[in-house]
Amino acid sequence: MTYNYDEIIDRRGTSSYKIDLCKSRFGTDDLLPLWVADMDFRTPDFVMNAIRERCMHEVLGxxxxxxxxxxxxxxxxxxxxxxxxxxxxxxxxxxxxxxxxxxxxxxxxxxxxxxxxxxxxxxxxxxxxxxxxxxxxxxxxxxxxxxxxxxxxxxxxxxxxxxxxxxxxxxxxxxxxxxxxxxxxxxxxxxxxxxxxxxxxxxxxxxxxxxxxxxxxxxxxxxxxxxxxxxxxxxxxxxxxxxxxxxxxxxxxxxxxxxxxxxxxxxxxxxxxxxxxxxxxxxxxGADWLKQLISYIQGNIDFVSMYIQKHIPKVKIVVPQASFLIWLDFSALNMTDAEVQDILVNKAKLGFNPGTTFGPGGSGFHRMNVGCSRLVVQEAMQRLHTALEKL
Ligand SMILES: Cc1ncc(COP(=O)(O)O)c(C=O)c1O
Structure with missing residues (x-):
C-alpha cells in the first residue's frame, strides 16, 4: 500500500496544541504552525481501524x-x-x-x-x-x-x-x-x-x-x-x-x-x-508505513536544505540525523532573538519554536517542524525567503 503524505488535513477545531495555542504563544493564529513536535499526517489506517473496531463495542470501561x-x-x-x-x-x-x-x-x-x-x-x-x-x-x-x-x-x-x-x-x-x-x-x-x-x-x-x-x-x-x-x-x-x-x-x-x-x-x-x-x-x-514516512520526511529535509542553500544562505540548517525537526541557525543575520522572532511571526507568518526555550546554546536558533505535507514546507520556505529578502 502506498500512503499519501502530501494530503493537507485541516486540524482546526480539534483542540490541537499546535493550532489552538498559536494565539497565546505567538500573539496571532494567522501563521503556519510548524512548532509543537507532532506531525500533521493522518494517523495510520491500521491504528485508526483498531480504534474504530474497539469503538464498535460501546462500553469503554x-x-x-x-x-x-x-x-x-x-x-x-x-x-x-x-x-x-x-x-x-x-x-x-x-x-x-x-x-x-x-x-x-x-x-x-x-x-x-x-x-x-x-x-x-x-x-x-x-x-x-x-x-x-x-x-x-x-x-x-x-x-x-x-x-x-x-x-x-x-x-x-x-x-x-x-x-x-x-x-x-x-x-x-x-x-x-x-x-x-x-x-x-x-x-x-x-x-x-x-x-x-x-x-x-x-x-x-x-x-x-x-x-x-x-x-x-x-x-x-x-x-x-x-x-x-x-x-x-x-x-x-x-x-x-x-x-x-x-x-x-x-x-x-x-x-x-x-x-x-x-x-x-x-x-x-x-x-x-x-x-x-x-x-x-x-x-x-507499522513497519511499511514508517519506511514510507521516513522517506517522505527525508524529502522534506532535503527540500529545506536545498532551498536555504540556494535562496537564504545566511540561514544555516543543522541537518537532522533523526526525526522531523529542523534546527535553523539565524545567528549570521546579526539580530536579537526577539527581532528574528518578530520577522518569523509578523512578516513570514511562521510559527517555529524559539531556540531560547531550549536553554543555553539555543539563542540564535529556531526549530521548524517538517512533519507535514511538502506543500506546507514549500510555502514556509517561500514565506521565509520573502520576509528576509525585504530586510
Ligand atoms: C525528546 C522528547 N522527549 C519526550 C517528548 C514528549 O513525550 P510524551 O509526549 O510521551 O510525554 C518529546 C516531545 O516532543 C521529545 O521531543
Missing part, C-alpha cells in the same frame, strides 16, 4: 493490558534496533515526560544534582526543577554545523558526589543528532565510574533518517545496561502523542523495582484503553 501486551513492542525493538529486550524489563507509563519525572522521584532526593545537555527539549529542565533537584548543564558543543558532547566537562561534573543522574536525549532534540556507539560508550563509562544513573529518552529513535543507525544506550556495554533506564514510545513514530503511551525498559532488577514502585505510588501505571489499542496495532503493523 476500565481496561487492563493483557499478558501479551508487551510482545509487539519486544518484536518492534528487535526489528528496529536489534535489541532483544526481556518481558520482565518492561513497564508501561502514559508518556515519556511522565516517565522522566517518575525517574527523578524514584532515584534522587531533593537537593541532588541531575545533568542535562542543553540546548534540549524544555521538559528536561522542568522535571528536575519541579522536584527541587538541581540542574547541572553539560552544554553541547556546536562545531562545524553539528553538535558533539563535552566529555571533559562531563567528567568533572559527574565526579561531584551530589550528581546522581543524567538525562540523555538520544537521538537529540532539537539538534537531531544520532549519537554514535563510541560517544554513548564514553558517556556510559564516565557515568558508571561516578555512580551517575543514566536515563535515556529514546522517543525519536524509530525516526532515524537514512544513513544513520540508532544505538540504544543500554546496548553499548554491560555497564550501560546495568546503569540505565530507557524510555521509548510509539507516539512520535506513528503520530499518536495525544493518546499517551510509552514504555520503560530497565534490565537491572533493583532499578526496575524502584521505578515500578514509584509508578505504583504515583498511581500512574494505568493507561487509556485507546493507548493500548493503538500501541498494539502500531507495533504490529
Amino acid at each position: 476500565y481496561t487492563i493490558r493483557n499478558k501479551d501486551f508487551n510482545q509487539p513492542f519486544i518484536d518492534w525493538v528487535y526489528y528496529k534496533h536489534n535489541w532483544q529486550v526481556q518481558n520482565e524489563w518492561i513497564g508501561f507509563v502514559p508518556g515519556v515526560v511522565m516517565g522522566m519525572s517518575t525517574a527523578v522521584l524514584a532515584y534522587t532526593n531533593q537537593g541532588d544534582k541531575i545533568i542535562i545537555q542543553p540546548p534540549v527539549y524544555p521538559p528536561f529542565f522542568s522535571v528536575v526543577k519541579n522536584h527541587k533537584r538541581e540542574l547541572v548543564l553539560n552544554q553541547l558543543i556546536f562545531e562545524n554545523g553539528q553538535y558533539r558532547m563535552n566529555f571533559d566537562e562531563l567528567k568533572k561534573q559527574a565526579a561531584d558526589p551530589k550528581v546522581k543522574m543524567m538525562l540523555l536525549c538520544s537521538p537529540h532534540n532539537p539538534g537531531g543528532r544520532v549519537w554514535s556507539k563510541e560517544e554513548l560508550q564514553e558517556l556510559a563509562e564516565i557515568c558508571a565510574q561516578h555512580h551517575v544513573l543514566v536515563l535515556s529518552d529514546e522517543i525519536h529513535a524509530d525516526l532515524v533518517l537514512p544513513g544513520y543507525t540508532h544505538t540504544p544506550f543500554a546496548m553499548v556495554s554491560e555497564t550501560a545496561k546495568q546503569n540505565s533506564i530507557t524510555l521509548m514510545a510509539p507516539s512520535k513514530t506513528f503520530n499518536i502523542p495525544g493518546l499517551g503511551s510509552s514504555s520503560y525498559i530497565i534490565p537491572n532488577k533493583n532499578l526496575f523495582n524502584l521505578y515500578d514502585t514509584q509508578i505504583h505510588h504515583l498511581e500512574i501505571g494505568a493507561g487509556s484503553l485507546f493507548a493500548y489499542t493503538a500501541t498494539t496495532a502500531a507495533y504490529n503493523y
Whole structure:
C-alpha cells in the first residue's frame, strides 16, 4: 500500500496544541504552525481501524493490558534496533515526560544534582526543577554545523558526589543528532565510574533518517545496561502523542523495582484503553508505513536544505540525523532573538519554536517542524525567503 503524505488535513477545531495555542504563544493564529513536535499526517489506517473496531463495542470501561501486551513492542525493538529486550524489563507509563519525572522521584532526593545537555527539549529542565533537584548543564558543543558532547566537562561534573543522574536525549532534540556507539560508550563509562544513573529518552529513535543507525544506550556495554533506564514510545513514530503511551525498559532488577514502585505510588501505571489499542496495532503493523514516512520526511529535509542553500544562505540548517525537526541557525543575520522572532511571526507568518526555550546554546536558533505535507514546507520556505529578502 502506498500512503499519501502530501494530503493537507485541516486540524482546526480539534483542540490541537499546535493550532489552538498559536494565539497565546505567538500573539496571532494567522501563521503556519510548524512548532509543537507532532506531525500533521493522518494517523495510520491500521491504528485508526483498531480504534474504530474497539469503538464498535460501546462500553469503554476500565481496561487492563493483557499478558501479551508487551510482545509487539519486544518484536518492534528487535526489528528496529536489534535489541532483544526481556518481558520482565518492561513497564508501561502514559508518556515519556511522565516517565522522566517518575525517574527523578524514584532515584534522587531533593537537593541532588541531575545533568542535562542543553540546548534540549524544555521538559528536561522542568522535571528536575519541579522536584527541587538541581540542574547541572553539560552544554553541547556546536562545531562545524553539528553538535558533539563535552566529555571533559562531563567528567568533572559527574565526579561531584551530589550528581546522581543524567538525562540523555538520544537521538537529540532539537539538534537531531544520532549519537554514535563510541560517544554513548564514553558517556556510559564516565557515568558508571561516578555512580551517575543514566536515563535515556529514546522517543525519536524509530525516526532515524537514512544513513544513520540508532544505538540504544543500554546496548553499548554491560555497564550501560546495568546503569540505565530507557524510555521509548510509539507516539512520535506513528503520530499518536495525544493518546499517551510509552514504555520503560530497565534490565537491572533493583532499578526496575524502584521505578515500578514509584509508578505504583504515583498511581500512574494505568493507561487509556485507546493507548493500548493503538500501541498494539502500531507495533504490529507499522513497519511499511514508517519506511514510507521516513522517506517522505527525508524529502522534506532535503527540500529545506536545498532551498536555504540556494535562496537564504545566511540561514544555516543543522541537518537532522533523526526525526522531523529542523534546527535553523539565524545567528549570521546579526539580530536579537526577539527581532528574528518578530520577522518569523509578523512578516513570514511562521510559527517555529524559539531556540531560547531550549536553554543555553539555543539563542540564535529556531526549530521548524517538517512533519507535514511538502506543500506546507514549500510555502514556509517561500514565506521565509520573502520576509528576509525585504530586510
Ligand atoms: C525528546 C522528547 N522527549 C519526550 C517528548 C514528549 O513525550 P510524551 O509526549 O510521551 O510525554 C518529546 C516531545 O516532543 C521529545 O521531543
